[in-house]
Amino acid sequence: xxxxxxxxxxxxxxxxxxxxxxxxxxxxxxxxxxxxxxxxxxxxxxxxxxxxxxxxxxxxxxxxxxxxxxxxxxxxxxxxxxxxxxxxxxxxxxxxxxxxxxxxxxxxxxxxxxxxxxxxxxxxxxxxxxxxxxxxxxxxxxxxxxxxxxxxxxxxxxxxxxxxxxxxxxxxxxxxxxxxxxxxxxxxxxxxxxxxxxxxxxxxxxxxxxxxxxxxxxxxxxxxxxxxxxxxxxxxxxxxxxx
Numbered sequence: 475x476x477x478x479x480x481x482x483x484x485x486x487x488x489x490x491x492x493x494x495x496x497x498x499x500x501x502x503x504x505x506x507x508x509x510x511x512x513x514x515x516x517x518x519x520x521x522x523x524x525x526x527x528x529x530x531x532x533x534x535x536x537x538x539x540x541x542x543x544x545x546x547x548x549x550x551x552x553x554x555x556x557x558x559x560x561x562x563x564x565x566x567x568x569x570x571x572x573x574x575x576x577x578x579x580x581x582x583x584x585x586x587x588x589x590x591x592x593x594x595x596x597x598x599x600x601x602x603x604x605x606x607x608x609x610x611x612x613x614x615x616x617x618x619x620x621x622x623x624x625x626x627x628x629x630x631x632x633x634x635x636x637x638x639x640x641x642x643x644x645x646x647x648x649x650x651x652x653x654x655x656x657x658x659x660x661x662x663x664x665x666x667x668x669x670x671x672x673x674x675x676x677x678x679x680x681x682x683x684x685x686x687x688x689x690x691x692x693x694x695x696x697x698x699x700x701x702x703x704x705x706x707x708x709x710x711x712x713x714x715x716x717x
Contacts, residue, residue, distance in 0.1 A: 513713040514713070517591075517592065518600055524560070524565070524593055524594075525561060526565065527568060530572050531578060531579045531597055532578040536604070536605040537602055538616075539614070541615065541647055542651055542678070543657050543659060544646070544647065544678065545612070545616055546639065546680065546695065547619065547682045548622075548624055549621070549624075551622055553588065553624060555622070557588065560587045564585060564593060571607075580596055581608050582596065582618045582620040583617040584617065584619045584620070585622055586619060587622045588634065589635075590637050592642050595620070603617075608682075609685050609686060610685070610686055612659050612662070612674070613662070614662065615659070619639055621639065621695055625691060626692045631695050631698055636698060640706050643702070654678070656675050656676060656677055656678060657677075659673070659676055661674060667686060668685070
């Protein structure tokens with residue numbers, strides 16, 4: 475979740491939930507060859523189109539292994555935004571992540587708005603396994619998808635937003651991954667709910683709260699995860715059947 479202030483009950487707490495460098499140092503290596511996706515790539519608004527500030531990016535992208543897990547987040551924005559304003563909102567988010575929080579770039583790999591539009595987040599190439607800065611301890615071999623909005627009690631998850639999440643998750647997960655299953659991940663630091671080196675058995679499609687002490691992605695969106703997993707599995711199965 476984005477590190478803006480959100481209201482939890484009567485208190486206001488500041489969340490700083492992303493981390494730019496929580497993986498161990500890796501020597502430079504060639505960019506990996508992308509593995510053919512199970513489903514076709516959905517339409518994605520590029521960084522160029524939403525006018526990301528590439529001069530603000532502090533380090534070149536780091537690449538990990540094939541995507542074995544998806545972590546779902548929400549950004550903390552008010553839900554009544556006009557979808558035409560999303561590019562501006564993303565530029566503000568990038569500026570906040572870099573200038574206020576000291577990260578290398580926007581943390582999430584993808585952002586989906588309430589109209590179902592999918593945006594490229596962190597730089598490095600949407601078809602490549604870019605290491606994001608979205609889930610402390612588990613940024614390797616995973617992607618972070620952020621739902622633009624706040625999805626705590628009383629909120630509604632727009633159908634189009636949920637559909638966008640399903641499309642990008644189905645496309646990015648490695649061949650053979652079961653969206654309804656679990657995956658074995660090893661924590662890279664002590665800042666999550668798992669100690670460094672500890673093995674975690676997490677859902678292939680997880681919420682941020684599954685690996686970190688947070689309410690993210692909000693109770694309402696978190697409750698939709700079983701439905702999202704099933705939808706991702708159906709989309710992948712349907713694509714495989716027509717190959």
